[in-house]
Amino acid sequence: MSLALxxxxxxxxxIWCGQVFVKAVRTLSEMSATSAAANFxxxxxxxxxxxxxxxxxxxxxxxxxxxxxxHTDRAxxxxxxxxxxxxxxxxxxxxxxxxxxxxxxxAQERLKAASKSKSDCxxxxxxxxxxxxxxx
Amino acid sequence: xxxVIKKIVVHLLMVLTGLLLGFxxxxxxxxxxxxxxxxxxxxxxxxxxxxxxxxxxxxGLMEAYVLKEKDLPGALLAYRxxxxxxxxxxxSGEFREAVSLxxxxxxxxxxxxxxxxxxxxxxxxxxxxxxxxxxxxxxxxVSDAALSAALDRRLKSWxxxxxxxxx
Numbered sequence: 001m002s003l004a005l006x007x008x009x010x011x012x013x014x015i016w017c018g019q020v021f022v023k024a025v026r027t028l029s030e031m032s033a034t035s036a037a038a039n040f041x042x043x044x045x046x047x048x049x050x051x052x053x054x055x056x057x058x059x060x061x062x063x064x065x066x067x068x069x070x071h072t073d074r075a076x077x078x079x080x081x082x083x084x085x086x087x088x089x090x091x092x093x094x095x096x097x098x099x100x101x102x103x104x105x106x107a108q109e110r111l112k113a114a115s116k117s118k119s120d121c122x123x124x125x126x127x128x129x130x131x132x133x134x135x136x
Numbered sequence: 137x138x139x140v141i142k143k144i145v146v147h148l149l150m151v152l153t154g155l156l157l158g159f160x161x162x163x164x165x166x167x168x169x170x171x172x173x174x175x176x177x178x179x180x181x182x183x184x185x186x187x188x189x190x191x192x193x194x195x196g197l198m199e200a201y202v203l204k205e206k207d208l209p210g211a212l213l214a215y216r217x218x219x220x221x222x223x224x225x226x227x228s229g230e231f232r233e234a235v236s237l238x239x240x241x242x243x244x245x246x247x248x249x250x251x252x253x254x255x256x257x258x259x260x261x262x263x264x265x266x267x268x269x270x271x272x273x274x275x276x277x278v279s280d281a282a283l284s285a286a287l288d289r290r291l292k293s294w295x296x297x298x299x300x301x302x303x
Contacts, residue, residue, distance in 0.1 A: 002148075004154065005154060006153060007157055008154075011165075014159035015162040017163055022167055028197075039196075040234040043237060044274070047286060049274040070177070
């Protein structure tokens with residue numbers, strides 16, 4: 001009886017602690033991974049040639065979209081919006097207007113999904129955000 | 137010992153044993169179940185995240201640690217070894233460029249550290265390695281000045297380093 005009582009209480013506490021632990025480890029791991037993917041995409045966009053920058057941005061945006069698809073994550077949405085916005089600017093500078101428009105649409109869509117209120121998510125806004133963030 | 141006290145002690149010990157056993161089973165059981173259910177998710181998104189998560193998470197964590205510990209060449213060398221081993225793993229495939237970027241910055245920081253500490257002989261080879269890594273991932277300008285500026289910006293963009301440089 002005492003053993004069963006102890007086990008019941010112990011397992012309840014163990015399950016709760018286990019859930020907290022798993023959640024913390026997964027959150028930390030996802031945060032590190034999304035930050036690594038977003039940084040990689042941004043630095044390649046900033047310093048690499050067209051082909052490598054494009055490849056890195058697509059990889060980053062895809063990974064951030066995947067993380068967001070598994071469980072909705074506002075930070076991943078914003079980072080994905082920035083990656084798509086940079087892809088749009090990259091394609092624009094390469095003269096691929098149609099592709100650029102498609103990426104701008106994706107950026108706007110992610111930004112809209114991440115916004116709490118009805119804030120401005122126009123193409124001009126995406127350009128403005130990127131201009132501010134990428135300025136250095 | 138009085139029989140009543142003895143009985144209480146025995147019960148308490150059993151409760152404690154049960155608590156310990158229950159906690160262990162509950163804690164590891166949940167961990168095992170969560171890991172199992174995570175591996176059972178069959179969507180393509182989950183499969184891609186599962187494949188990328190370990191490498192990217194390691195990369196992100198190590199980068200955060202190394203950028204924070206900015207004055208430790210030992211940490212940088214350990215990070216370099218770790219990244220080199222990740223790069224050589226066959227499964228690193230599509231993350232190889234991200235790993236090369238990490239390696240490039242580690243070499244840049246090592247070169248910068250060597251220069252600041254008067255070890256010019258060491259700075260040269262570190263800089264050469266940095267250029268090799270960064271050129272391999274398509275960096276357009278790998279001149280000493282451009283790379284130093286890139287490192288400087290990178291450190292300033294990192295919150296803790298930005299704070300330190302302000303001080």
